[in-house]
Amino acid sequence: MISPAPVTATASQQPDSTGTTSVSPRIGVLLVNLGTPDSPSVPDVRKYLREFLMDGRVIDIPFVSRAMLVNLIIAPFRSPKSAKVYKQVWTDRGSPLKFYSEDVTALLQQQLGADYKVMLGMRYQNPSIASALEQFNNKGFEHIIVIPLFPQYASATTGSVYEEVMRIISNWQIIPQVSFVNYFLNHPKFIEAFASIGKKHLEKYKYDHFIFTYHGLPERQIRKGDSSNTCLQGDCCASWGVRNRHCYRAQCFETTRLLAKALNISESKYTVTFQSRLGKDPWIKPYTDDVILELTKKGIKSVLAFSPAFVADCLETTIEVGEEYKELFEKNGGKHWQLVESLNNHPLWVDTLSDLVKANTQKLYV
């Protein structure tokens, strides 16, 4: 696969709010994505999967059971299969998840200017969150803004990033002001960015149906965070608000409603689905593969598939949605399946991040 050329940042000195030009940045911005193996080799993929799946927020079962499951079953059996798939998406700049995250880091740095220093960390493997945060340790930074690159909150993703950042920062001599962005599932520019990529496909083809497929989660993880005791019952996700603010499933429905509105897609024309389930426990429903089969039975011939839980193309978009679900759809009578590419290095995505940083930048009283 050929990757786009890297984006390079040219940080310039800019006047601050008092009109004076600052010499060194005082605000650190840490972007964190999930992570990816260092290479598509089986040992590197195994190392990545081990670190990822041994996170107690990802596989939330007792440590000993988790260690047995990961080390005796998942890592040995899944690594060779996953390595093959990583080889398919690998480019001269590495995995798309990583190089698009690097591009966005450079573009955001360019946009924010010299008062800010923007760093990228990966929750698993490299560059680590620890190595990125070290750039802010004891160097005069007054505020660190952490943005996990996950539009919707889940304990397995955003929650895990918070835990790791706090674990590291808690050892510092000076702990500056730290802000965390909890989610941005409804940010107008985030919605506009995805909608504008989708529109390009809509201009070329008249689709019968639209699928909004999100990464799944074990139902258990939704229940654990459900203080209202309303989740996963009836149409609990029909609305999103104070009652279910951190329900990942409700958040996915909210992102979808906003995207459908921006794209003028009526409710009867789309379905929200959840993909990538692992293991035998029930995950949040409906499952993407089940819905694909139902749609083909109803005679749906063409589908445009959005994957708005991801901000960069990765295995879960390019391969799972773009290839595996396409194959399933076509095998069962579908004719035209199209994945909407992820935000990657889209200018409106960089604007979204810039807005999030600005909204979290506090006046420093010095």
Ligand SMILES: C=CC1=C(C)c2cc3[nH]c(cc4nc(cc5[nH]c(cc1n2)c(C)c5CCC(=O)O)C(CCC(=O)O)=C4C)c(C)c3C=C
């Ligand atoms: C086993 C439990 C898993 C949970 C819970 C989970 C939540 C979750 N993950 C993402 C984002 C991504 N996941 C990716 C890959 C991936 N996820 C799991 C498992 C869980 N994820 C596995 C085993 C894998 C690896 C797939 C493989 O190797 O075959 C990726 C892609 C990484 C890449 O480099 O391409 C992303 C991104 C979210 C948003 C989420 C909870 C909402």
Ligand SMILES: [Fe+2]
């Ligand atoms: Fe995942």
Ligand SMILES: [Fe+2]
């Ligand atoms: Fe819910």
